[in-house]
Amino acid sequence: MxxxxxxxxxxxxxxxxxxxxxxxxxxxxxxxxxxxxxxxxxxxxxxxxxxxxxxxxxxxxxxxxxxxxxxxxxxxxxxxxxxxxxxxxxxxxxxxxxxxxxxxxxxxxxxxxxxxxxxxxSPNMSYGINAFFSLIPSFLEKFKDFDIEIIEKHHRRKKDAPSGTALKMLEIIKNKKKDYVPIFDRTNLDRQRENNEIGICSIRGGGVYGNHTILFLSESEEIEITHRTLNKDSLAKGALLALKYINNKTNGLFFYDDIFKEN
Incomplete structure (x- = not known):
């Protein structure tokens, strides 16, 4: 070329x-x-x-x-x-x-x-995590009466918590369950878990690139779905995919959902 x-x-x-x-x-x-x-x-x-x-x-x-x-x-x-x-x-x-x-x-x-x-x-440019985002609404439909928790894990140098990706997961859940309340710290609550809570846990340590888990829990079973970023190339490749996607656009606000809809 x-x-x-x-x-x-x-x-x-x-x-x-x-x-x-x-x-x-x-x-x-x-x-x-x-x-x-x-x-x-x-x-x-x-x-x-x-x-x-x-x-x-x-x-x-x-x-x-x-x-x-x-x-x-x-x-x-x-x-x-x-x-x-x-x-x-x-x-x-x-x-x-x-x-x-x-x-x-x-x-x-x-x-x-x-x-x-x-x-x-996109707060996370990984193709895989955005595909994960797109599946969350179907998980919510299937596990309506389950408790929901989010766990995110990153390297020790990451300053912000929770991660932008975990907050995006929370946003998707709240779009479907508007009365749900995020809980970032249970230290001073001294009570049992409420049905409309979503606990969000941030772990920092070592050289972890970025792991995100959503848990669906009942009294008798537990479903755990995890996305693991193995290196920064997944994010970089996703960013270039987004760049190529908007190259022929003239205006508008676009997200990964738009890429999935057009492919």
């Missing part, structure tokens, strides 16, 4: 760990070219660059470097994602967002700008 036909991809949060896996895959993908690297938090130096073919592509602390892109891929933090949404709308850039723990203010802006540009959002 000719260079001019390739999708020009800009990376936001370019020195973050997740984006290193994505960059490696983009460099191997003949349908894309890495066009710009924006790092919003860490001060970059002359040693911070990527070799694209034989050319050095430098990381930059200037968001305007992303003007040289067709689609911007963002794995960063809420404050940067908020600013990036306005930048993308102003510069007519397509946007794929994998940042977790977004504020209501950022979600509101996302919905607003998606009227003018295409925005794809």
């Amino acid at each position: 000719a260079e001019k036909e390739r999708i020009k991809v800009g990376i936001s949060g370019s020195l973050g760990q997740m984006n290193q896996s994505i960059i490696n895959l983009i460099l191997k993908d003949e349908t894309m070219v890495l066009s710009s690297l924006f790092e919003p938090y860490k001060k970059v130096s002359e040693q911070d660059y990527i070799l694209v073919s034989t050319e050095k592509l430098f990381h930059s602390n200037d968001i305007n470097i992303l003007e040289n892109s067709d689609i911007i891929l963002d794995f960063s933090h809420d404050s940067n994602t908020f600013n990036l949404l306005s930048f993308a709308e102003r510069n007519k850039k397509k946007l794929v967002i994998g940042t977790t723990k977004l504020s209501n203010q950022t979600f509101d802006l996302m919905r607003k700008v998606s009227k003018n540009i295409p925005v794809f959002y």
